[in-house]
Amino acid sequence: MNNRLPLLILLFGIILSGCGLTDKVGGACTYLAAVDRAQVAKITPSFVILSHGDNQYEVRPNMFDSVPLKGAWYEVKYEAISQGSCTPLHIQAVKLIEVN
Secondary structure, three states: OOOOHHHHHHHHHHHHHHHHOOOOOOOOOEEEEEEEEEEEEEEOOOOEEEEEOOEEEEEOHHHOOOOOOOOOEEEEEEEEEEEOOOOOEEEEEEEEEEOO
């Protein structure tokens, strides 16, 4: 057992050395600003789901100026990842365009 103790201490030290990493996995990420029109498809307590074609956006209710209405159209300003492996989409703002 005494011969294994230094090896166990070394392995434990290697494992713990990775716990303090603060760099993002995947390196630096870059984003491109974009704007889309999307319609409210579903409202839940946690998210409002807006969709337009193949695009779907999950937006927190507190990002809306007023209570979102199902079927209403909003302008969605967002940043989409163009390089790296970070969060793929950041919603910046939503603005009411049209109420059906």
